[in-house]
Amino acid sequence: MHRIDLLIEPEWLLAIEPDDAVLSGHAVAVDGGAIVAVLPAAQARERYDAAEHVRLPGHALLPGLVNSHVHNPMTLMRGIADDLPLMVWLKEHIWPAEARVLGPQFVRDGVELAIAEMLLGGTTCCSEHYFFPDAIADTYRKHGFRAMVGLPVIDFATPWAANPDQYFDKALTVHADLAGEPLLSTCFVPHAPYTVNDDSMRRLRELSEKLDLRVHMHVHETAQEVDESLQQYGQRPLARLQALGLINERLLAVHMTQLTSAEIELCASNKVTVIHCPESNLKLASGFCPVAQLQQAGVQPTLGTDGAASNNDLDMIGEMRSAGLLAKAVSGNPAAMPARQVLRMATLQGARALGMDGAIGSIEPGKRADLIAVDLSGVSTQPVYDPVSQLVYAASRDHVRQVWLDGRRRVRDGELVDMDVQDILERARTWHGRISAPAA
């Protein structure tokens, strides 16, 4: 018998590969943080001597979810203002609040609060888009969380950097500092076409090619953005990005609610990734991303919650539900975006987009053990005819009971194992006080 760290026997194994198979009576063997085997449970019990043997009747085991677009420091501004037109929300609420608090400590505390929420809800990897990427990376590293840390580029000054030269210098420094980190990687996060000038765009193309880094950007989020680009540049933003050489397989374009058929084809033929944020798009009335059409055209959309100030949670199970439901109505086809497809978006397609599919996104030997167990045995999720359907259309984040990240248990029986929740909440309260205080 082989000694291993962990053997998990769920009722249903949602391995994602091959072919979205749902396996019953199977077990996952984990050792040294890696998945070493997926095999029938009876065989597993004969072959392996596991230090920890976890039986999960009534549970589905699946890969940890990948939240491919977040602004996690903004979790501290969850619900600060809602139900407002976008520019009022930004100018009168978000930007003044950020001006009051934005700095490394705010960023650390916001990311910690987010990590707690993400783990409890079954998310084990995220792609981060915010300032102070050094403090962000440090916080993810401290908590052993898997993340792609964005290196910001934007035209105007912020507490992080004063001008494009500084943004790029600091980006390269943070990138170099994170080389060799097992759970962290980097990409560029230019904010959007309307906040990043052509010169910076050219530098991005050059550097992203030279360093093989992805470019994660808000693109075609609203009709207003598209109109203003036509006025300023005589082109739609995607056309401008194409002229600047940024339409390629390194582009992760977020939102993309304003797309022509030609633009969908452009993305497909250039292997552009589209990051779909349905709840944010709905909440801000940005428009509807034609995600079913994109999938049909060969684009591999991924899923993200966006920041907690425009959602207002980081719940990827809820986001899967919203994506699955909305795609049907938007395409006018109730067979569009079936549950298995949505689950793939939130796992393997997310992993691929971030260049992490060698490590995560499916439950296969050789990959890392980012695993979550969802309890389907209660009244809200019974009877079960199809566990994938149940996960996407009936389960909620509170059904996530066990979480492993890189083979290490992070959530046990619905509770965080190694995070000081009281301390996190106290710091959240302190920031709440500072943000709510009347302006001096």
Added chain:
Amino acid sequence: MHRIDLLIEPEWLLAIEPDDAVLSGHAVAVDGGAIVAVLPAAQARERYDAAEHVRLPGHALLPGLVNSHVHNPMTLMRGIADDLPLMVWLKEHIWPAEARVLGPQFVRDGVELAIAEMLLGGTTCCSEHYFFPDAIADTYRKHGFRAMVGLPVIDFATPWAANPDQYFDKALTVHADLAGEPLLSTCFVPHAPYTVNDDSMRRLRELSEKLDLRVHMHVHETAQEVDESLQQYGQRPLARLQALGLINERLLAVHMTQLTSAEIELCASNKVTVIHCPESNLKLASGFCPVAQLQQAGVQPTLGTDGAASNNDLDMIGEMRSAGLLAKAVSGNPAAMPARQVLRMATLQGARALGMDGAIGSIEPGKRADLIAVDLSGVSTQPVYDPVSQLVYAASRDHVRQVWLDGRRRVRDGELVDMDVQDILERARTWHGRISAPAA
């Protein structure tokens, strides 16, 4: 001091009336199943000697939610088939399954499963639309659940009745049997314009007027329904209902995704209630109900989950979220359907539509004590800037920790108090087996 049964002190009191007020430092005094006072907590502690004194720091207390459109026996078919075109879903999956199992026992067991899920998620009242209303009513009565029980009318034979005469006879019998029931009332539930002929519609108009009963019907659910009505009757369904005298304040029209401006005005001026089921409409690709426009025009829309086979849960907090988000995108206005408005839809507007607003829908002296406490103190719902926003845009059903229905505790610390969950689940498993068995 006055002796009372119960004094509740939440951190935030969302009383709905007056004016969507959110009160801090207030308490609710309950006695004999009724709310006797709402007042500052300090005064309450001096005035009342409560048998049970419940302090709920970090919690919002609000009226129990009203699910105004369900087919609860179908909870046993949750996830039986998804991601299919509507007629395939009905003809190849739902109707064959119903043929195999539909009868009083199936109905009882499905309703019990649903009651368990509804209570755990903070729903304390529903409006039911299914066959065997006698067995349905009996089950709600047995479990002390508040419900409007629909009396079905449909052209074709089912195990409940063979022809319109029988449907009407049985409806009147059930209606008479339920007279005087404190928690139950009745209404007619003709299925839809395309399954109920003109003659039955005329009988409905007459009887609903004579007995002052509401008419709760699926109307303008899909474009196909509207087209077929034009072909068969030369009129859109709403126009046909108007000619038949059914457009009035007794009509509860469900779905209503296909509306012209004139039809919106027709509903407003005739005080028609529109029951909005966003998740069902999305899942079946039925279309988008213009709910923000309806609210603006003076219609008072209500909220429902529809059956668990087309949602796939009975979660009213999730449904509020979907309604709030979707209305913004559909109307193109991020200020539309603010959180307070959505909460009102799910409480007082629902109660009013069912003629129950004298008893429920807001936390005011004289009303019954249908109350739920939602815990906002955890990482997913902190920090709190606005408890109503937090409830609608960040909380989920698992945050419902305490539920009282008619003053009686039904959920304590997230667990059902007086329902045999194991027995309910076992019966769900048995039905699952019968439904899944290969057809004989």
